[in-house]
Structures are given as structure tokens and as C-alpha cells.
Amino acid sequence: MYSHSDLELRVLILAPTGRDALLLSQTLASSNIGAQICSSPAELMQMLEEGGGAVMVAEEGLSSEDVSNLAIWLMSQPAWADMPFIVITSRGRANAATAQKAQELQVLGNVTFLERPVRPETVAAAVRTALRARMRQYEIRRRQETLARVNSDLEQFAYSASHDLQEPIRNIAIYSELLNRRYGNVLDERGKEFLDYVNEGARRMEALVQDLLAYTKAASIADEVPEPVDAEKALQAALSNLAEAIRQSDVQMNFGKLPVVRMREVHLQQLFQNLIGNAIKYRSQERPQLSISSERSDSSWLFSIRDNGIGISPEYKEKIFGLFKRLHGNDQYEGTGIGLAICQRIVDRYRGRIWVESEPGKGSTFFFTIPAGGG
Secondary structure, three states: OOOHHHHHHOEEEEOOOOOHHHHHHHHHHHOOOOEEEOOOHHHHHHHHHHOOOEEEEEHHHOOHHHHHHHHHHHHOOOOOOOOOEEEEOOOOOOOHHHHHHHHHHHHHOOEEEEOOOOOHHHHHHHHHHHHHHHHHHHHHHHHHHHHHHHHHHHHHHHHHHHHHHHHHHHHHHHHHHHHHHHHHHHOOHHHHHHHHHHHHHHHHHHHHHHHHHHHHHHHOOOOOOOOEEEHHHHHHHHHHHOHHHHHHHOOEEEEOOOOEEEOOHHHHHHHHHHHHHHHHHOOOOOOOEEEEEEEEEOOEEEEEEEEOOOOOOHHHOOHHHOOOOOOOOOOOOOOOOOHHHHHHHHHHHOOOOEEEEEOOOOOEEEEEEEEEOOO
């Protein structure tokens, strides 16, 4: 019986005529390479499902239908996998038929041709090269699995910690407010200043915890194909949540007809809300002006949100999308430094892009792409 690692690295041999299969197996055995002979293309397909490191096949052992079946199987494999195929060519001079066969076999992707008659050491060297490449693929898979597991654990921890912190932070805010109301008159100026620090700290911690929860929720977006949603509906919901900030800052806003996109409405709303909220927060001395537009780009929609705010220096265009990355202190602009990281995470989950074009003092334009909803 094969162990898991043996299955991953065994060489499957399909050479249904003559003694080729046996000779190839013996050649590999002499080089301490595990091999298993397949009696038919159907058995090869079955063994591939169990696992393998490389496939050696005689050119005449695969019909056009067999090659098509292998190509379909390859398409079903995960992104890290690229099964090596070593093809032993037919004897005789090359002709139109052999050229056609070679062309058919190219659909298998990772193909090496060995021309008959082939020396045993050449076979062993080709197989060792193929297995080294296959081992690197397995290592990539293991690293991806480890990284996914660690990320999942970290996201779960962040979610649990953020959720559990809400109650004690809320209690600090409530009781510090009660303390101010009941005993504020007996505190001196220094005492009132300390109490204000407690209130401000609790308020900032509450905002930070809420943003961390939003970030972890954005990380858990499933790889689904959502129903089409009207982008204008999501925008209106975002504007409703920002109504007071819009009123106080007297924003002049322009947007035309927005498209239908394949994205959950709550996620698109969060994108609009964070980007528009930032544009309002980082406004200049002029009356704030916001322009929202969209245009079709292949199978996606490209959205842009343009403002006339304070702008961003070129060296910070990438950094601002990082977690907790802020360009200003709380004494200038309040915030947690998570809003744009949430936008980045949401867009990434929908396999889109988000970036900014800006100059200090000349405003900013944020762009993001998301899948089109058809039509």
C-alpha cells in the first residue's frame, strides 16, 4: 500500500503495447523512484484521482478522447497543481500524423517529449526533474494551507476580541459620563481634564473596536456569485448614513446613473460610505465637491469618487490602504486608520482593484473595480 507521500510522488506509467511499461518501471526502480503501471487510460484516470507525482505515457497509448479527458481533469485541479507529463514518442520518422499527435498532447500543458529509442539514464533524469518540480508544487500547497489556517485563526481571534471588548469599553464610557454628571461639580479643573481623557479614550476605543469588527467581517466574504444589485441603491443607503456629516460640511455632490453590479449591497454600501466619509473628513477650506461616476471596463465596472480635498502625497498612495495606516494625528482628524483597509479587503474579495490618484492640495480620486452584473 502507498502512504500519502508515496501517492504524491509515484510515477504513473501508461504504455499498453509491448514491454515498454515494464522496462520503464524497472528503469525507475533502479533509480529508487516509485512507479505504478496503468493497464488502460481509464485506470490512469482513476490513479490520478488518488495522487501522483508525474505521468509517463507512450504516445500511442492515448487516443484523442483520452487526451481530452485528461485535459478536463487538469482543468479541475487546484491552481497550485501542474501535473508533469513525460511522453515517449513513437518510433520512426516524423510525419504529419506524429506532428498532429504532438499538437494534441500540448493541451496537457506541462509536457516533456522523449524520442525513441531513449536511454535509461535519460528517462531517470527526466523523471527526477519532473518530481522535483512536483515537490515544489506540494510545498506551495502546504504553505498556502498553513497561511490560510493562520489567517483564519487571526481573523477569528480579532473578531472574538473585538466583540468581547465592546461591553467593558461601553461600561467605561457610561460610568465616566455618570461620574461627570454626579460628581463633576466637586472636581477641580485638573480632575475634569482627567475625566475628559477617560471619555475621549473610551470613545476612540469604541470606534476602533467597531472598525475592527467591520474589517473581520469583510475578511469573511464567501466566494459566492452574488445576485446583481443596483449600485445607486447602495449609494443612497451610504448617503443616508452620512446625512448629518453631509449637511454640516455643505457638500456639493454630483453623480449620474450608476450600473448594476454583482456584489452584495451591504459591501458596496460600505465602500461608498468609507470613501465618501473620507472625502468629507479630509476636505479643504473650499466648499467640498464630490463627483461619483462609473464606466464599463471589460467584465467589470470602474467606479471613481473625485473630491477637492487636501490631497495625498505620492509616497503615501499605497500605504494608506494598510491596516492602522494614518497620515494625520487625532488632534487633526479623528479616525482609526481601518476604513481604507476595509475597502481594500472588500474589493480584493470580489477580485477587483482599488487605488488613488492625488496631489497635495488638489484633491483625490479613488478608483475601484467590481464585477459587472450583466446588461
